[in-house]
Amino acid sequence: MATTETRPATASPVRVVIPPGGWRADWRGIKVVWQRELIRFWRDRLRIVTSLLQPLIFLFVLGGGLANIASGGTEGVDLRTFMFPGVLAMAVLFTAMFSAASVVWDREYGFLREMLVAPVRRGSIVLGKCFGGATVAAFQGVIVMALAPLVHVPYSVSMILEVLALQLLLAFMITAFGVMAAVQISQMQAFMALMQMVVMPLLFLSGALFPLTGLPHWLAVLNRLDPLTYAVNPIREAVFANLDLTPAATAALLPGITWFGWNVPIAVQVLVVALCALAALEIAIVKFKRA
Amino acid sequence: MTDLAVQVRGLVKQFGEVEAVRGIDLDVAAGETFGFLGPNGAGKSTTISMLCTLLAPDGGSALVAGHDVVRERDAVRRNIGLVFQDPTLDGYLSAEQNLRFHAELYGVPKALVPDRMRLVLEMVGLWERRSSLVQTYSGGMKRRLEIARGLLHAPRVLFLDEPTVGLDPQTRSSIWGYIEQLKAAEDITIFLTTHYMDEAEHCDRIAIIDQGRVIALDTPEALKASVGKDRVQLQVDDTDAAIDALRERFGLEATIAEGHVTVAVDGGEAFVPRVFAELGVPIRGVSVARPSLDDVFMSYTGTTIRDAETAGGPDPLTRMMAGRH
Numbered sequence: 253m254a255t256t257e258t259r260p261a262t263a264s265p266v267r268v269v270i271p272p273g274g275w276r277a278d279w280r281g282i283k284v285v286w287q288r289e290l291i292r293f294w295r296d297r298l299r300i301v302t303s304l305l306q307p308l309i310f311l312f313v314l315g316g317g318l319a320n321i322a323s324g325g326t327e328g329v330d331l332r333t334f335m336f337p338g339v340l341a342m343a344v345l346f347t348a349m350f351s352a353a354s355v356v357w358d359r360e361y362g363f364l365r366e367m368l369v370a371p372v373r374r375g376s377i378v379l380g381k382c383f384g385g386a387t388v389a390a391f392q393g394v395i396v397m398a399l400a401p402l403v404h405v406p407y408s409v410s411m412i413l414e415v416l417a418l419q420l421l422l423a424f425m426i427t428a429f430g431v432m433a434a435v436q437i438s439q440m441q442a443f444m445a446l447m448q449m450v451v452m453p454l455l456f457l458s459g460a461l462f463p464l465t466g467l468p469h470w471l472a473v474l475n476r477l478d479p480l481t482y483a484v485n486p487i488r489e490a491v492f493a494n495l496d497l498t499p500a501a502t503a504a505l506l507p508g509i510t511w512f513g514w515n516v517p518i519a520v521q522v523l524v525v526a527l528c529a530l531a532a533l534e535i536a537i538v539k540f541k542r543a
Numbered sequence: 544m545t546d547l548a549v550q551v552r553g554l555v556k557q558f559g560e561v562e563a564v565r566g567i568d569l570d571v572a573a574g575e576t577f578g579f580l581g582p583n584g585a586g587k588s589t590t591i592s593m594l595c596t597l598l599a600p601d602g603g604s605a606l607v608a609g610h611d612v613v614r615e616r617d618a619v620r621r622n623i624g625l626v627f628q629d630p631t632l633d634g635y636l637s638a639e640q641n642l643r644f645h646a647e648l649y650g651v652p653k654a655l656v657p658d659r660m661r662l663v664l665e666m667v668g669l670w671e672r673r674s675s676l677v678q679t680y681s682g683g684m685k686r687r688l689e690i691a692r693g694l695l696h697a698p699r700v701l702f703l704d705e706p707t708v709g710l711d712p713q714t715r716s717s718i719w720g721y722i723e724q725l726k727a728a729e730d731i732t733i734f735l736t737t738h739y740m741d742e743a744e745h746c747d748r749i750a751i752i753d754q755g756r757v758i759a760l761d762t763p764e765a766l767k768a769s770v771g772k773d774r775v776q777l778q779v780d781d782t783d784a785a786i787d788a789l790r791e792r793f794g795l796e797a798t799i800a801e802g803h804v805t806v807a808v809d810g811g812e813a814f815v816p817r818v819f820a821e822l823g824v825p826i827r828g829v830s831v832a833r834p835s836l837d838d839v840f841m842s843y844t845g846t847t848i849r850d851a852e853t854a855g856g857p858d859p860l861t862r863m864m865a866g867r868h
Contacts, residue, residue, distance in 0.1 A: 284647035
């Protein structure tokens with residue numbers, strides 16, 4: 253072993269600053285991870301367009317195409333008007349999923365390690381990702397919301413605020429779900445395939461595209477088990493509160509959610525979404541710590 | 544009490560049946576440039592990952608900048624800079640945005656960030672290109688940016704895992720230029736791994752690591768001296784006469800290597816005037832070669848570093864951490 257040599261401390265023009273730890277560091281970590289998601293989203297114009305395209309196809313192509321044969325059951329309401337809240341949820345869904353995929357991307361391109369070795373808690377990185385996903389997804393949601401007049405839904409401040417809040421919550425839940433899955437997946441193709449497999453059934457089961465009236469029993473059960481149901485229904489309530497509907501139309505299109513005959517209040521539905529989001533977040537953080 | 548930047552005692556890491564690191568002891572003084580030399584798969588990256596808190600050791604202890612790598616993980620992380628073997632930049636961000644991201648994650652005081660950023664970017668010659676997206680950078684530029692990023696938070700100990708691997712010779716030497724410059728400018732300890740022998744020459748001290756053990760540790764000069772003799776090659780027309788004369792007058796057994804008469808002697812430079820004066824056979828040219836680190840590696844492991852690599856297989860850590868194979 254060579255002898256220990258000490259260097260003169262005076263020669264250094266750079267003061268070594270050891271940053272403080274604690275919640276301030278974690279907060280800066282959350283913020284910068286969030287900012288990165290926004291920057292990357294903004295750079296990726298193609299993604300903005302493609303994740304908008306899908307909801308619009310559902311709304312105008314599928315909704316427009318089916319409007320005639322469905323008109324018998326909608327009590328005079330345009331099918332597109334009915335589908336609009338579902339499409340609001342859908343826009344958020346796809347964007348949030350893509351945001352979660354960035355975890356897989358980060359791993360594939362090594363950037364994940366830059367984050368994992370940083371002196372911040374792993375939880376703040378997951379939180380930053382989820383806030384980032386929620387923000388960009390809500391941004392997409394706002395764009396779709398701007399189309400409201402095209403489907404005979406007038407603007408109103410309360411509707412916009414309520415829907416935006418619900419979209420943020422939904423986007424947060426989906427990003428957390430996505431991050432939870434993405435932590436264990438190292439390949440983009442695998443993640444995308446999994447998402448297709450999970451997201452489409454969740455979307456269809458949620459009642460985004462059909463009313464919850466008179467469903468076959470098995471479908472009703474699956475519908476109640478789908479966490480998306482509890483986000484889609486409040487969004488529809490918020491939009492329909494803004495419309496002049498006949499009582500018959502309300503009964504047909506917006507029956508509400510029942511658990512064993514009990515009418516679940518909106519607050520409880522929102523709570524279900526919030527709890528699912530927290531659970532997914534917690535699992536994502538635990539898994540991320542082991543990553 | 545801690546003049547030591549790194550203090551390692553009995554460090555062990557196993558991956559299943561494979562013992563990647565089998566009891567390493569090391570002391571690295573503050574301000575030192577310390578090289579970890581060995582073939583791929585020798586346990587270099589695994590050791591670095593444990594020192595950087597990315598892997599939990601299975602045995603032994605390690606202090607980095609005076610903090611325990613297991614119990615004081617965050618304190619260690621705040622004190623170290625790490626440049627990974629594989630690139631870890633976000634190509635969709637500009638160089639500046641990559642650095643800003645790092646500054647925030649590492650809690651660099653906001654007031655210091657602009658100066659600090661300029662300093663490190665100028666050091667690696669990327670200040671003019673700071674607004675370009677990283678995906679437009681060449682391999683060498685990315686490497687330099689990673690080194691700049693590792694320095695941004697003014698770490699006490701900078702770990703460089705194979706800083707020049709896969710780069711062309713020109714870029715390699717310019718990166719070494721930056722490292723030298725850095726040592727002059729900052730109060731920093733540099734701990735690097737390499738499997739390029741010539742690069743190990745830049746280090747104050749070297750540990751040669753093979754199959755998870757440190758098998759030699761000293762200054763490059765001392766290591767080479769331990770191997771011993773210099774190699775002197777003579778260009779002569781009459782090789783047989785020269786070999787005979789060397790045996791008779793100097794008591795040296797010469798061989799023919801690469802067409803030249805070759806002898807191993809202590810103090811090769813002092814031998815040159817003597818051989819001209821006393822050999823009695825006309826000499827057309829002479830060359831003296833000191834033992835290289837290749838010779839050192841050979842003498843400690845009985846194999847060349849390249850042969851050791853073909854036998855060693857891929858690094859278990861790279862495989863594990865990259866997660867994409």
